[in-house]
Structure formats: C-alpha cells, structure tokens
Amino acid sequence: MVSLAVRVGGINLENPAILASGILDENGYTMKRVLEEGAGAVVTKSIGVDERNGYYPPVVVEGNSYLINAMGLPNPGIENYGEEIKIASNGRKPIIGSIFASGVDDFLRLGTSMEDFGVSAVELNLSCPHVRGFGSEVGSDPVLVRDIVKTLKGSLKIPVWSKLSPNVSSILDIAEAAVESDALVLINTVRAMAIDAETRMPVLSNAYGGMSGEAIKPVGLRCVYEVKKELNVDIIGVGGISNYTDALEYIMAGASSFQIGTAVIKSGRGVFKKITEDLEVYMNNNSIERLSQLVGVAIR
Amino acid sequence: MVSLAVRVGGINLENPAILASGILDENGYTMKRVLEEGAGAVVTKSIGVDERNGYYPPVVVEGNSYLINAMGLPNPGIENYGEEIKIASNGRKPIIGSIFASGVDDFLRLGTSMEDFGVSAVELNLSCPHVRGFGSEVGSDPVLVRDIVKTLKGSLKIPVWSKLSPNVSSILDIAEAAVESDALVLINTVRAMAIDAETRMPVLSNAYGGMSGEAIKPVGLRCVYEVKKELNVDIIGVGGISNYTDALEYIMAGASSFQIGTAVIKSGRGVFKKITEDLEVYMNNNSIERLSQLVGVAIR
Amino acid sequence: MINHLKIERKEVNTPTVSSLYFRWDRKVKPGQFVMVWVPGFGEVPMSISSIGDLKCITVKAYGDSTRKLIRLKEGDFIHLRGPYGRPFSEPEGDILLIGGGSGMASLRTLIGPRATGIIASRTSDELLFSEEFEKEKRIEVTEDGIRGLKGLVLMGLDQVNVEDYSCIYVCGPEKMLKAVYERIRGHKVRAEFSLERSMKCGIGICDSCSINGYQVCVDGPTFSIEELGEMTEFGTTKLLSSGRRVQI
Amino acid sequence: MINHLKIERKEVNTPTVSSLYFRWDRKVKPGQFVMVWVPGFGEVPMSISSIGDLKCITVKAYGDSTRKLIRLKEGDFIHLRGPYGRPFSEPEGDILLIGGGSGMASLRTLIGPRATGIIASRTSDELLFSEEFEKEKRIEVTEDGIRGLKGLVLMGLDQVNVEDYSCIYVCGPEKMLKAVYERIRGHKVRAEFSLERSMKCGIGICDSCSINGYQVCVDGPTFSIEELGEMTEFGTTKLLSSGRRVQI
Numbered sequence A, B: 001m002v003s004l005a006v007r008v009g010g011i012n013l014e015n016p017a018i019l020a021s022g023i024l025d026e027n028g029y030t031m032k033r034v035l036e037e038g039a040g041a042v043v044t045k046s047i048g049v050d051e052r053n054g055y056y057p058p059v060v061v062e063g064n065s066y067l068i069n070a071m072g073l074p075n076p077g078i079e080n081y082g083e084e085i086k087i088a089s090n091g092r093k094p095i096i097g098s099i100f101a102s103g104v105d106d107f108l109r110l111g112t113s114m115e116d117f118g119v120s121a122v123e124l125n126l127s128c129p130h131v132r133g134f135g136s137e138v139g140s141d142p143v144l145v146r147d148i149v150k151t152l153k154g155s156l157k158i159p160v161w162s163k164l165s166p167n168v169s170s171i172l173d174i175a176e177a178a179v180e181s182d183a184l185v186l187i188n189t190v191r192a193m194a195i196d197a198e199t200r201m202p203v204l205s206n207a208y209g210g211m212s213g214e215a216i217k218p219v220g221l222r223c224v225y226e227v228k229k230e231l232n233v234d235i236i237g238v239g240g241i242s243n244y245t246d247a248l249e250y251i252m253a254g255a256s257s258f259q260i261g262t263a264v265i266k267s268g269r270g271v272f273k274k275i276t277e278d279l280e281v282y283m284n285n286n287s288i289e290r291l292s293q294l295v296g297v298a299i300r
Numbered sequence C, D: 001m002i003n004h005l006k007i008e009r010k011e012v013n014t015p016t017v018s019s020l021y022f023r024w025d026r027k028v029k030p031g032q033f034v035m036v037w038v039p040g041f042g043e044v045p046m047s048i049s050s051i052g053d054l055k056c057i058t059v060k061a062y063g064d065s066t067r068k069l070i071r072l073k074e075g076d077f078i079h080l081r082g083p084y085g086r087p088f089s090e091p092e093g094d095i096l097l098i099g100g101g102s103g104m105a106s107l108r109t110l111i112g113p114r115a116t117g118i119i120a121s122r123t124s125d126e127l128l129f130s131e132e133f134e135k136e137k138r139i140e141v142t143e144d145g146i147r148g149l150k151g152l153v154l155m156g157l158d159q160v161n162v163e164d165y166s167c168i169y170v171c172g173p174e175k176m177l178k179a180v181y182e183r184i185r186g187h188k189v190r191a192e193f194s195l196e197r198s199m200k201c202g203i204g205i206c207d208s209c210s211i212n213g214y215q216v217c218v219d220g221p222t223f224s225i226e227e228l229g230e231m232t233e234f235g236t237t238k239l240l241s242s243g244r245r246v247q248i
C-alpha cells in the first residue's frame, strides 16, 4: 500500500510537502489554513528576538522564472509570536519554528521560546541573504554554525533543523559544520537584485534581495546532491519546487521531504494538495510504496 | 553624436557587445564570423596548458530560463591554439585570450603565450564551477587570486582581465583581491545540476555544471553592483543578457561593457548586432552620447 | 513586470486627493488594484478608479509615497504592476455603493445610471466622486455636516431600503465596513466588501494582508458578506508591518 | 526538455545497424536530427529516419553509446531532445539520393516514387534501406562487390545523368561528400549535403560542430552546394573533441 507519510528530521509527517519559511506564515490563521488545505507541515516565518518592521516596499520583484524578495525579516519579536503558533496549532499538524539571530545566545533563547510555544521542531535560519549581521553572514562561518547547532542540540528537547545558504564557497563545509542537526534544509534564496532601466534604480528598497522559484531549482538540487553524497544526514529540499516532478528530482538527489514557497504565487495554497496527489499517482504507477525508497537514487 | 565605442579594461571597442568565453569560440573561423556579424570583441574559450577532451556528452541541459553546461574545459592545449587565433584575427577586432590553470606559474605561461599569439588582452578564468582543481577552487582563494593577478600584471604588456565566480561567500573579497586587474568580468556560471526523474539520473555526464542564461541575470547584476559600489575598477558584465534592456541594467549597475553567451541559442550570432542597434536607438531617444554616462547610475 | 505609464491627465479631487489618468492596454475589472511604485519612497496598493480607455488611480495623500504621488504632474510617469485581485461581481439591477473616504476610489468604476451612492467623509471638502452619481441618487454624509447629512455612514443607510438593491458594494476603513456589515447582515441582500489591509507583495506570498487565512491581495480585496461572516478577524484584529497582532 | 519515448518496434537492418521506432508528437522534417541520451554512456546525434506516425532513428553501432542503443529492445525507452537542424528543401520533380553507410538514415525520409538511390557501403551486408527504393531506381555500390557495383560511391554516379534531377541529396562521411561535391559541382544541378561533424550541444553554442563559422547543428546539418563551395574547411580540416585542428 502506497503511503505518503515520511519521517524526517526527527518528526513524522502525513505527507512530505511542507510550507517554506517566510511564505504565508506571518498570521497564525494562514498557517492553519495551509495545513487544512493539504500541507504536511508549516514552517513559521523567521522570528527574532526583537520586533522588526522589515523593509519598505517594494519588497518583491517578479521575473518570468523567479521572484526576488527583500522582506527584511519582519517579525513581531519572539514574545509576540506565541499567539500565532497557538492559532496555527488548530491545524493539527506539525509546526516548525524558524528563528534567526546573530549569535549563539539569541538562537538558544529563541529556540527555547519556540519549544515552549509547542512547535514540533526548530529551523535555524542560517541563511537569509539580505539582512546584514543575520543569516548568511552567520551561515557562512563554519565555526559559528557548529557552535550554534551544538548548543541548541544540547539544550532543546525538540529536533533542530538547520537551513543553509547557497551563497557560500562550499556548501559541504557548512553542511559538515551543521551535521549534528536532525535535518539540513537546503536551500535558502540566492543573493540577487533587479535594476529597472527606465527609472535607473534598483527595484527593491533594500537593493539586494534573495532569488527564489524555478530559476534556483538547479542550484538547490546541486546543494542537496552535493551534501547527501558525502554526509549521512536527513535533508529537506527547497528551491523552485512547483510540481511533483520537481519534488521527485529533489528526492532522488537526496531529500527526504521538501518545502514549497514561491510556487504559491502561481498555484495558490492548493499546491500542497496537488503535489501530494500527483506523487501518489506516480507512486502507484511505479510501484513505490514509500518515498524513502527513492531518496538519493540519482546519486553516483 | 551618439557613439557606441567604449574603452574598457585597457582596450578600445567599436561597440560594447563581447562574445563570452566558451561560446562559439573553439574554432577560429567561428570567432572571425562572430566579429564580422557584429560583436565588438570575442573572448576565446578558456585554454589550458594541456590538451583536454572535456566531458562526454551530455554536456548541456536546457531549462525554460537557463542552460546548464559542463563542457569540462575542452581545449587543444595552448600550443595548438595559436592557429585559431590567427584565423580569428582576420575579424579585425579585439580578441581576448581566456586562460585557466591551477597555479601562478601556469597562468603566467599561458598568458605569455596568448600575448605572443597577439591577443588584445587576457581574461583569467578564475571561476569555472565544475572542474576540480581549476577555476572556482582557485577563484575562491583571495590570496591565490591576488598572487596570480599581481604576477600577470607585472609580466604581461597587454591588459589583464579577471573573470570571477558568483559561487563564493563574498564576491567583494575576491574582487578586492583581483582589483589590480584592468577589468573584472562578472560573472561566470552558477554551480548547478539537473536530475532526470524518469531515468533517476543526473543529466550531465559530470553531474554538476554551471547555470547560465536568463535565470542568473539577477545574480550577475547583484555582483556587478556590489563590486562597483565599493571598488574603482572597470567591470564587464555577463550573465543572462539577451536584449538591450538587460545590457542597460548591467551598465546602470556598474558595467562599462558586457558579454553575451547563452542568448546565442535563441537569437543566433545576430544577437550582437541586434543589441548594439537597439542600444543606439535607445541612446538617440534618451540623448545619451556615450554609454559611459550611464555606468553605475543605479548605484545608491 | 513593472509598467511605466505616462500621466495623460491629472484631476485634483479634494485638497488631499488627486486622480492620475494614464493609458494602459490591460483589461481591468471593477474592484481590482495595482501596486504603484514610487521610486525612492515606497510601493502602495491603489484601486483602479477608471477602467475605460484611460485608466486611473485616485490617491489620497497619507504617508510619504502617497504625498509624492499627488505631487506628480501631467507628463510624469507612474510605475506600477498588476492588475491584481478578485473583482466585484456585476449582477443586473440597481446597486448601492457605500464609500468612506478614499474608499470611493475602488467603487467609482461601478458608478452609473443604476447606482445609488452613499458617500461619506470626515470633512465636506473630502467627499469623493459624489458628483458622478445622478443627483437624486446621491446621499452625502459628513462629520462636519457642511454638506449632506451630518454624521457617520450608517446615517446614510437609514435613507434607503437595502433590500431594493441587487447588490450593495462597500469600501472604506475596516471599522466602517464592520458597522455596515452589522447593519445589513440580517437583511435579504447580496453585498460585497472591499477590504484594505496592509499589503507588501500584492501577489499572495508574504501574508501581510491576510485575514483568517485568506490573502486579501489574491482571494480579495472583494469578499462577499457570507465570506466575511466566517472571518473572526474582520473588524477585530490585524497585523502590523512587523506581524504583531493588534486590535483594530 | 528530454523526451522519454517507448520503442514500439525494432528493426535489425544490418549486422551493425538497427532502427528503433517510437511515437512522438512532434513535427519533424527530412534531414533533421535529435540528440539521443544513453544514460551512463553518452549523448549522440541521430538523424530522424522516419517522420510518419511512428518516428524512427537508425543506429549504426560505433562506440559505447551506439552499441548500447542497438541492444535496446521493444518496450525499452529512448531519451532524446530535438528535433534540431535545418531540414532539406523539398522541390518538385525527380530527386537523387546518395548515401554512404549510415548516411542513408538521414536520406530515408526522402525515399519515394520520384527518388533514385545510390546506396554505398563497405560490405554488402551493410547496404542500408536499399530495398525501400523502387527496384529500377536502386543503384548499389559496395567495396566487396558481393552486391551491386564493386567500388566507391562515384561509380554509382557514373550510372546517372545528374542534371536529370531537380535536386541531389548527399549524406555520408565527409570524404565521400567531398568526392561527390567535386564530381557534380560543374553541373547545372541543385544539390544539398548533410554534414556530420562532432556534436556536443546540438543547439549552436559550443562550437564543436562548426565549419567556417557555421554551426552544423543549427545552420545545417544540410548545406547547399553553393554554401559548401565557400567553406575552406569542407573536406580538409576539422576539430577533435578537444578542439585541436586536424586534417580530415
């Protein structure tokens, strides 16, 4: 009997299609709805210690094959976020708490609060490419990464996932530093920008942003493959997944599960249901009982 | 009077549209034809010390918005390449000799040979993302980069351009290391891969390759902008340019000139002529006499 | 894709509101909106307030971006993307438009011979597009009472029998929408409300505009009275720019 | 985009050549080719040798990829992209097809009542698609002489008056093309040659297939006799996989 259930990064999912961090997850009611409409789990937007408004709009710019965003990590601050998680938990599926900080202590404080809020796992955002002092700058320093992961693994009871940036010279070095995590989430957005020739200006108010969507799928696949080939760690693939074939490609490259973000622009919240249904058809047609049978099969 | 002529990286170009390295430049006759059909200059494919066949096909895979290639630096070896340059020089416009090596000595040897062959400048490929020991691994080490650039600048009479990789944690660090170059060429391809779900295999025989085309334009623009904002150096923009607006975006981000590669798939060799003609119309309509007036105007 | 469009005509509607007309070869439906980029200042959602050959946005000066917008002149360019959002439905028969403040902008494309308008504003010189209704179908309500009825929008509603209309369209501050909603929900009448929640992306990804799991930018901005009835957040809580939940 | 297509029928044409038939809903014209991916082995250019409801490639075992290909069975899948290349022109009137070795594969789609064929090969059991020509329009030439004329392809040409044809189509090793070219270029006859140069990308970017600045994969593989006349590389030099220039 075909089953879409997967176990990944220390938790069990009814299906492998997870809502990616930063998309449709500011408001607890939205996360609840996304779960009800078919996602296997949701990751919250990345929450920091202090309240931040993020950048002024324009915060997104759309190309044919990509979105570039520079939201600027807007978030209500950790102490105000418990309420959203409480609302979202009526969705009765796992909620993963994403957190960002510039050092070990803040990560620990955030992780502890998330655990108190009742999330199923925390996802460390070691990779936001467009906010100075957070994310990428943290995430490209293997020593700091190792320290953060070690500390949180040692202190939290819930699983710890680490989300890594592709904007590094060697993804493998960073993955090795984070290998004690229960899962690696690959990848965050690719550092990018858009210029408007008519107004002779960068479009985003922050100038720089992170590219997501179709255009980064080849980068995400490469990172997943490169890491899974060398390290024995659960991987959650993310970057440009918009249909079941994309998801299969990530799974064959080494991902046990996957996240979806930008595809909701074109396909709406229904994308999770659609992909899991299509995966089920594929599994039936190809006599695959569990997706785990396909994890990493493309690696040589 | 509008003029498309530019001076960049120590040489004069009739127009700013340069053929990028590795595209239509294995055979001297092709380079000659590309020049005759409108390019302002051509860069040769990257030439090394020894003859290499490159990888077995498949060496390219096409997506909607990108190409991924892993040619594997096929080249006849420097001593066999003089003949092609001789043939190409009948095109009577600048030829830039691209070279790759794993260390200073080989770079110097190759640069010296290129100078002897009569090229107008050398372009150091510090950035090929899919051949071990060459390119990216060299190009992500600032100390080595500084050493190579210093040595070649000190020994060659012709200008030295450095082509950098976006696959690094900080493009600015590498650009600083290479800042003595007469020009920085930004960017080479983005490390990527494609998986075929049907056969459960990586498509490229080398598995990993470099992504080019539309999908990487936001990355190229970001690198050009990021570097030009901080460093006073000529920049040649490359990555996903397929029409005059793309070219303008690169110029406004800080490029003095630009290269075109992947766009020849859709637009053929005529793309150089088309873009320069469209740029001329734009300049007339906007009272721009020289493209240099627009270089970096988007930077804030 | 950002559209760069020349302002063909500018109309000063009230001391703080101006309309900018431009040619744009897109099909736009009543109730839809665009994201207007004001380079160097910001990007703001604006309803399309005219959908004929010349399209139009009607801007009320509020913060930096909108203040900059109303200072633009004919011949200047505006920069926008869209159109976005679910339009109003357009049934047969007489309709009632209820607009508070700049909310009239999004209702303007529905004005016509079969439309009655309740036009509300704080001060009399802020009444928007009132003169575009037929004289006898125009109910003005102002807080200063210099023009029309003195009071709040509900006072205008007292003048009509809501069940006479095939549909009621409402746009304005959420508090006003809620008041209208409470007043008419018992009645046998179709109604659609256009919500304004803080928007950042406009394309259904950032969640800043959400209400009870629906993204106002793509699932709305227009919602039926039945849909609103299910929304516990309607008129009660919203999220700030940071995502912090506050009472409305 | 890689197409995954089931082999509906397999035909063993000669000891080293097999044809694989598959359903593919693409419009393909005579002279066009595809890039066939043999996972784990390589990717090779192959002419489309049938363009009806069932499409076909005809493979001569040569290196690893092609040896693997001819071992495939009905029901197996082939993986390919394309179609690529400039097709043959198709004028009215009688035509003459001259094919050496597996070169007949690319000419096969032109075989018909108005086609005369000169079919050349080293050994008699390698004659390809000869039987698809009408009996009296079939000129076989083999080096072993067991079937047809004994000798090289030019011997076949002696049997016909080239100016009787509205067009002559030639495909085979470049040396053979050059010989035919030299023989017929004085004559008043239209002729098109299909070139085979080492291909890596198939889409006009890598330059490995080039001849005098033209990319065989996109500007060709078919070239007119006039075009070839301008090409100093034709039949003289080519580049190896590495790009090293060698004499042909």
Ligand SMILES: Cc1cc2nc3c(=O)[nH]c(=O)nc-3n(C[C@H](O)[C@H](O)[C@H](O)COP(=O)(O)OP(=O)(O)OC[C@H]3O[C@@H](n4cnc5c(N)ncnc54)[C@H](O)[C@@H]3O)c2cc1C
Pocket (backbone or CB within 6 Å): A053, A054, A055, A056, A057, C033, C042, C043, C044, C045, C046, C047, C048, C057, C058, C059, C060, C061, C062, C063, C064, C065, C066, C067, C102, C105, C106, C195, C196, C197, C198, C199, C200, C221, C241
């Ligand atoms: C669907 C819809 C249709 C609308 N139609 C119209 C219309 O037709 N006419 C009209 O006049 N108005 C309309 N509005 C309201 C209009 O969009 C607002 O008045 C406008 O956004 C105010 O912009 P401002 O820059 O002038 O104000 P500000 O308050 O200066 O800026 C508002 C923008 O900046 C962001 N922002 C504010 N503070 C911060 C901060 N500290 N950090 C980061 N970001 C911040 C906000 O999120 C918002 O995007 C509409 C709104 C919606 C949702």
Ligand SMILES: Cc1cc2nc3c(=O)[nH]c(=O)nc-3n(C[C@H](O)[C@H](O)[C@H](O)COP(=O)(O)OP(=O)(O)OC[C@H]3O[C@@H](n4cnc5c(N)ncnc54)[C@H](O)[C@@H]3O)c2cc1C
Pocket (backbone or CB within 6 Å): B053, B054, B055, B056, B057, D033, D042, D043, D044, D045, D046, D047, D048, D057, D058, D059, D060, D061, D062, D063, D064, D065, D066, D067, D102, D105, D106, D195, D196, D197, D198, D199, D200, D221, D241
């Ligand atoms: C337009 C065109 C149409 C053709 N049509 C047909 C046809 O219909 N039927 C037919 O039988 N043949 C056809 N051919 C010829 C056919 O493509 C070759 O016979 C085939 O490529 C041989 O492949 P192989 O793998 O068996 O041989 P191999 O020699 O093993 O491999 C050939 C491929 O590998 C590459 N290669 C070889 N050595 C190396 C190395 N050391 N490093 C990296 N790469 C290397 C070559 O560049 C080439 O791509 C056609 C050729 C062209 C150009």
Ligand SMILES: Cc1cc2nc3c(=O)[nH]c(=O)nc-3n(C[C@H](O)[C@H](O)[C@H](O)COP(=O)(O)O)c2cc1C
Pocket (backbone or CB within 6 Å): A020, A021, A022, A023, A045, A046, A067, A069, A071, A073, A098, A125, A128, A163, A187, A188, A189, A211, A212, A213, A214, A216, A238, A239, A240, A241, A259, A260, A261, A262, A263, C205, C206
């Ligand atoms: C609007 C937007 C906001 C995002 N915010 C976050 C965030 O707060 N934290 C984070 O880890 N990733 C964030 N991301 C990255 C996504 O989670 C995801 O890694 C990336 O978009 C690639 O996936 P996709 O191509 O499916 O969108 C954001 C992406 C987008 C488009």
Ligand SMILES: Cc1cc2nc3c(=O)[nH]c(=O)nc-3n(C[C@H](O)[C@H](O)[C@H](O)COP(=O)(O)O)c2cc1C
Pocket (backbone or CB within 6 Å): B020, B021, B022, B023, B045, B046, B067, B069, B071, B073, B098, B125, B128, B163, B187, B188, B189, B211, B212, B213, B214, B216, B238, B239, B240, B241, B259, B260, B261, B262, B263, D205, D206
């Ligand atoms: C098929 C192919 C081969 C390439 N070979 C080289 C090379 O040998 N040396 C090099 O510096 N860059 C090489 N590149 C990178 C291009 O020069 C260019 O930097 C990149 O493709 C981005 O530009 P584009 O998007 O216009 O193609 C190659 C690119 C392609 C597509």
Ligand code: FES
Pocket (backbone or CB within 6 Å): C198, C199, C200, C201, C202, C203, C204, C205, C206, C207, C208, C209, C210, C215, C216, C217, C218
């Ligand atoms: S404005 Fe971003 S989801 Fe509506």
Ligand code: FES
Pocket (backbone or CB within 6 Å): D198, D199, D200, D201, D202, D203, D204, D205, D206, D207, D208, D209, D210, D215, D216, D217, D218
């Ligand atoms: S095969 Fe690459 S250019 Fe023709």
